[in-house]
Amino acid sequence: MLVHAFLIKYAEIALKGKNRYRFEDALVHQMEIALSKIEGDFEVKKEQGRVYVFCPENYDYDEAVDALQHVFGIVGICPVMIYEEQGFEKLAEDVVSYMKQWHPDFNGTFKVWTRRAKKSYPISSMEVSAELGGRILDAFPEASVDVHHPELDLSVEIRDKIYVYSQTIPGAGGMPIGTNGKAMLLLSGGIDSPVAAYCMARRGLALHHIHFASPPYTSLRAKLKVRALARELAEYTGNCQLFVVPYTKPQEYIRDNAPDVLFTVLMRRSMLRIAKLVADQSEMEALITGESLAQVASQTMQAIACTDAAQNLPILRPLIGMDKTEIIAISRKIGTFDTSIEPYEDCCTIFTPPHPKTKPSLAEIEAAEAGMPGLAELERIAAETVEKIPIRIGDDPEF
């Protein structure tokens, strides 16, 4: 027997007035997108301060729950059985049969919690709960009532129909995508940047990806791997764009015209300037990277300070204080790890000097850039000739 609906629980604290509507509308929108890839007509509805998914007659329960578990902003998903409202006697029968169906050998402690959305209902919530408790005890003699710490919370909502539920499946938490701005994620093929995408999307940020490719030093397979990662992330980020920057020329120019030991930081500054040019075209308000303090030579405090000064969009670094083991654990949880560890080259690891300077000063970096008068034009051309790949939820991530 399939459940008829899901009641969606979200964190309401701090959600008042206009914010609450914006939050709910964004949530409904993201749920509709997530459910659209599943067979059957699901209806997502806001009703009296609650969000419900009404299910079709036939659907795949596990797929539906999985899709909802990927939507940020949801803290709990309650499978609901719906019964016709035909008076209290029928209600009591339905609730007992619900218990027999969903908790057949129940012998623990429970509490009935009644909510009357239909205020014309002739019996008070307290009375309904007490009476239903009695009927359940009759049917399950081993069970007992505990109103403080019950093992089973049985909720009964009296609306136009009767909604009964007793289970809460955990949701992804966070905020619905699109409620907190729009930003561009620098996506490499590594482990870190997909995790950074997940962390920021979870806070409600809508994001697109930008990837730097340097053919022939980096291969088509490397680019397809990045597209696969973007597709895997689409379950969390929703539909978005993957921008692929042809980065060979600026990168060769830096290699040929700047001191070896500064190469990495100069390249990272150049990448961020290009990312900003592309981000500006779509009114994105920040850049995101998967950097983590001291992980590699380009992620020391001094190198980060130099990278920050390259352009004026804020740079969000959600992994800055995380250990690699923590990042890997999230990567496994969100399902990008296996793709991330496929061995393909990244433009960040070509031309890297054997001994990069770990404490560059901004003055020496700017002096090196003054010696590269042709770089800005190459960056402009790279940003202009960017390739745009649409990423759609449900696309096959195989590459």
Ligand code: ATP
């Ligand atoms: P990752 O595991 O994400 O590749 P990393 O630890 O290897 O990160 P770096 O190679 O120094 O670190 O890159 C730091 C960040 O710079 C990445 O997390 C990513 O945001 C960005 N980045 C690196 N290479 C690219 C690329 N080819 N295209 C876009 N962004 C990149």
Ligand code: MG
């Ligand atoms: Mg990398």
